[in-house]
Amino acid sequence: MFNFPMLxxxxxxxxxxxxxxxxxxxxxxxxxxxxxxxxFLYFGLKYRQNPKVNRRSVHSENTALELTWTIIxxxxxxxxxxWGAVLYYDYATVPExxxxxxxxxxxxxxxxxxxxxxxxxxxxxxxxNQPVKLIMQSQDVIHSFYVPAFRVKQDVLPARYTxxxxxxxxxxxxxxxxxxxxxxxxSTMGGTVVVMEPQDYQEWLAGGPxxxxxxxxxxxxxxxxxxxCHAAGEKNRGPDLHGVYNRxxxxxxxxxxxxxxxxxxxxxxxxxxRIVDGYAPLMPSYQNQLQQDQVASLLAYIKSLSKIGQ
Ligand SMILES: [Cu+2]
Numbered sequence: 001m002f003n004f005p006m007l008x009x010x011x012x013x014x015x016x017x018x019x020x021x022x023x024x025x026x027x028x029x030x031x032x033x034x035x036x037x038x039x040f041l042y043f044g045l046k047y048r049q050n051p052k053v054n055r056r057s058v059h060s061e062n063t064a065l066e067l068t069w070t071i072i073x074x075x076x077x078x079x080x081x082x083w084g085a086v087l088y089y090d091y092a093t094v095p096e097x098x099x100x101x102x103x104x105x106x107x108x109x110x111x112x113x114x115x116x117x118x119x120x121x122x123x124x125x126x127x128x129n130q131p132v133k134l135i136m137q138s139q140d141v142i143h144s145f146y147v148p149a150f151r152v153k154q155d156v157l158p159a160r161y162t163x164x165x166x167x168x169x170x171x172x173x174x175x176x177x178x179x180x181x182x183x184x185x186x187s188t189m190g191g192t193v194v195v196m197e198p199q200d201y202q203e204w205l206a207g208g209p210x211x212x213x214x215x216x217x218x219x220x221x222x223x224x225x226x227x228x229c230h231a232a233g234e235k236n237r238g239p240d241l242h243g244v245y246n247r248x249x250x251x252x253x254x255x256x257x258x259x260x261x262x263x264x265x266x267x268x269x270x271x272x273x274r275i276v277d278g279y280a281p282l283m284p285s286y287q288n289q290l291q292q293d294q295v296a297s298l299l300a301y302i303k304s305l306s307k308i309g310q
Pocket of ligand 1: 142
């Protein structure tokens with residue numbers, strides 16, 4: 001009859017669940033607001049200035065009534081919180097089998113790089129029915145990676161990795177936006193996410209260059225002389241990096257953390273920030289010497305080392 005969609009098409013595993021919560025909230029607020037408004041109008045009419053209603057025996061307190069209208073909204077609010085928390089937990093927990101794609105935001109474009117080295121700008125090809133993890137960074141100001149059809153959005157920050165995951169369900173093309181005002185051409189900073197059948201995606205991937213980020217990272221690792229201090233084995237000036245990714249690391253001062261993407265990136269850019277226990281703060285900073293994609297390549301190389309170490 002007439003086509004008036006309220007929300008974008010549901011194209012990821014999150015979409016239906018997020019929409020359900022959204023509509024439940026809308027319904028709840030509608031019922032609540034209508035109820036309050038009707039009572040308000042009723043009392044407003046009944047007790048308006050002139051009518052001779054009985055105003056003598058006015059109740060100033062009603063414990064049962066007050067308990068009711070306190071406890072019910074509390075239970076409802078906590079229920080909404082729990083519902084949202086469960087959704088958020090899944091949104092924040094990346095499945096282990098997710099394929100990883102590197103995304104760099106930059107005024108005013110999105111640069112993507114796939115695991116085998118294929119690069120694209122403002123277009124992101126992903127397979128359907130498979131979790132995809134985006135490892136994102138900005139080259140300048142704060143951007144935000146937003147795909148309405150997937151119901152996912154994540155800020156992309158300079159000098160820090162953020163991640164975002166989704167599992168697309170419906171092959172097709174969906175708009176991608178920058179959702180954080182980032183300058184004069186912010187509104188043009190967008191593109192398309194192309195969801196393909198897994199087999200088509202593999203074929204598409206196979207059509208690209210063969211220098212993987214890990215390969216590029218390895219040659220960079222040699223060129224920059226990283227291996228001088230980070231060679232395999234003990235008694236080196238720097239820690240052995242085999243298997244370091246996603247492993248627990250003990251820091252000077254007793255702190256322990258997991259060496260994730262962000263820690264490795266920080267250790268390249270500001271090595272003295274969090275030193276591994278047992279080592280001296282000797283490493284120079286690479287803050288102004290590396291491009292973001294070079295850091296991403298080094299990261300890919302260091303991650304590939306962990307597979308050999310296991
Ligand atoms: Cu932007």
